[in-house]
Amino acid sequence: MIDILFKHIQEKVSLSDQDQEAVQSFFSPKKLRKKQYLLQAGDVCKHLTFVSKGLLRTYNVDDKGDEHMSIFGWEGWWISDFNSFLTGEPALFNIDAIEDSELLLISRSDYEALTLAVPIMDRYFRILYQNSLITKERRLMSSITHSAEEKYLLLVESNPQIIARIPQNLIASYLGIAPETLSRIKKNLAFRK
Template sequence: MFEVFAKYLQNQIQLNDQELNMIQKVCVSKRLRKNQYLLQEGDVWRYNAFITSGCLRTYSVNDKLQEHILNFAIENYWIGDRESLLNGTPSRYNIDAIEDSEVLLISKEDFAVLMKSIPQFQDLVNLIIERSFAASQDRINSSISLNAEEKYATFLKRQPKIANRVPQHMVASYLGITPETLSRIRKLNLKK
């Protein structure tokens, strides 16, 4: 599993063998079966998690037991609950595997040491946070300004690798539309 992470890192930043070894020593491998939780609502999130294989989702469940999916993450993506990690508060979210998956976990403390010890690693983390923030802003804007058809078209354009890997009812939840609406949109798209 670490080889996938090492390749990802070396595609982003320059690391020597000593720095790679330092990173490898603090990584903990975790395998998740389909539907297995990485994080459950109410637990405190204490890691930075990098996905080496598989597909996961972050979501909440309301009082009517409806799921609201915040994001999907596949290989070479990071996943977790930043609010819980930063504040040490119970998470409002669940993270589970949509398919059998493997992740590397780095504790909050070890992650901080890596950022202090390896400046280019900190630069990478800052870049990832900036991109994540921009993507979140874009997602919020799309969710409040686009109609259902436009939301789906945007999702297919921006996340084609994910669109083919997740069940349609989850895509509908992510887009904030009903599965019936998504089914209607997909049928209309097939006719075009």
């Protein structure tokens, strides 16, 4: 499990063998079964979570009971209710497993200790936060400026391997469209080919 994390870290910063040993000591493994919660809205998010294997989703549920997808997290991704993690406020999001998953968790206190013990990890996390902010800005602009079909095509283009793993109703929710609209888009695209 930890090898996937080290591979991800090494894509952004260089870790010595001594750094890797130190980093490993701050994480704890966790397994989730499909549909099992990692976090429920209203609870405090106590961990940043790295997905070593599997697929998770972050979403909230409105007053009508409708789910609104925020993020999917698969191998090599981090997932959390970051506001809750940093502030200790109740989480706004649920996080659960779409597939059986293997995770690495780090608590807030261990996160702080890690960045002090292995300073290059502070740079690693800063790079992640910058990339996350860019991704969120692009998603916001896409939701404002693109049609439903364009949003779907962009998602397929950027994550072709993941589309096959995510149920269509969750993809529709992520795109902010009705499942029937997504079905219509897919039929129209298939017809044009």
